[in-house]
Amino acid sequence: MKNKEMGDEAVIRHLYTYLVLFATLMMVIGGGISIFMAAADLISPPSYYQSYEDYKQIHEEGKVPSEKSLTEKEMRANYEQSIKDEKNRTKESAKNQIIKSLGFIVIPLPIFLYFNSIRKRQSDI
Secondary structure, eight states: HHHHHHHHHHHHHHHHHHHHHHHHHHHOOOOHHHHHHHHHHHHOOOOOOOOHHHHHHHHHTTTSSSSSOHHHHHHHHHHHHHHHHHHHHHHHHHHHHHHHHHHHTTTTHHOOOOOOOHHHHHHHO
16 A cells, blocks of 8 residues: 555656646746747837828827927928837837846746756656
8 A cells, every 4th residue: 555655646746847847848938939029029120100191190180289380390300200219119128028038038947957857866766
């Protein structure tokens, strides 16, 4: 009877070890994918921006409150600045995402390595 209980305990330990290995490996893979996607956004930000005609129409119809009527040159400069601001916002967001995604690699990786060494020791027995 004692031998059967020891066998059940070993199976549960192996199962627990493999479940932890699987979960941490999935987290590391997910973090790597997320870093890759954020790096792609950093290198080549998404390129859809509101067209100048739409920007101009929204401002002329009064949907955006402004203190005075802008000249065409001022409106074009505001449009160009909004495009630059959007690109900078996207790049900063990508940098932030890379830092967050590193947590999905840095935190579970040592746990994975530790449980992998336990798995190796268990298979040697």
